[in-house]
Amino acid sequence: MAPAAERVTIETPVHDEPENLPDPLPEPSVDDLQLEKVLGALADPLRLTIVRKLMLESENYDHTCGWFGFDRPKSSLTHHFKALRQAGLIRQRQYGLERRSRVRTEDLNQRFPGLLDLVTAWHEV
Amino acid sequence: MAPAAERVTIETPVHDEPENLPDPLPEPSVDDLQLEKVLGALADPLRLTIVRKLMLESENYDHTCGWFGFDRPKSSLTHHFKALRQAGLIRQRQYGLERRSRVRTEDLNQRFPGLLDLVTAWHEV
DNA sequence: TGCTTAGTTCGAGAAAACTCGAACTTAGCA
């Protein structure tokens, strides 16, 4: 979390992130997160699995949807990842052909403290 | 079977309820509560309102659906209360013609600690 | 007895979500 101070110019927003990440795909801002939407996005075993696995196994790397190893058609995965992103649960960035995801942990803990604990506590089917 | 209350001191029994309550309508047992189902049931503004209002304003009484004052057809309310009951969020008992509801606070706190806090923290639309 | 009340079930239409194949896009690479 060390701020990379040198390169930050005045007019660019301050990220304490690694350099030069691609911009996130469109997502709701923290203030626009809606509990109903968030709960609805999590009301699906596959999506619950995605979020949980990202939190428990991702070791600070973002992951492609291939990483999860789901045996589903690609278009289905696109559908579910998009649902998670549009509800504000994950952030997605494009790296060349790959689209990598992470959980918006800080945002979610700020707006809905305790929510992610429920996800991690969820015992897999 | 969990070991019974050997180490409980002089505490009053947890249920200081009035006797002779009518049996609850069919509902999932604590162990059968599923996070996906619970979240799905809460992923609706009206149902979120029901649970929240029951928790914040019900002063230990169970309430009929009329108490909420929703301007919706009765069959719609039946639908949503049933959804909440089948997901395990509320317990319903029949008193004559009236069907009264309460939140299954203990069960939910046991299985999904923190969940109900999210509901109470939800700021109304 | 019949009326009112607080619900229910049933059924149908509308809207939303899930699932998936097919065709497409594009970055990287040999």
Add this chain to the structure above:
DNA sequence: TGCTAAGTTCGAGTTTTCTCGAACTAAGCA
């Protein structure tokens, strides 16, 4: 230059959910 990989969008079929009216049920009561 063209192949491959990791995704996307589109569209259709299926399923689920929402919504609500209509008809029904049963308790309480004058």
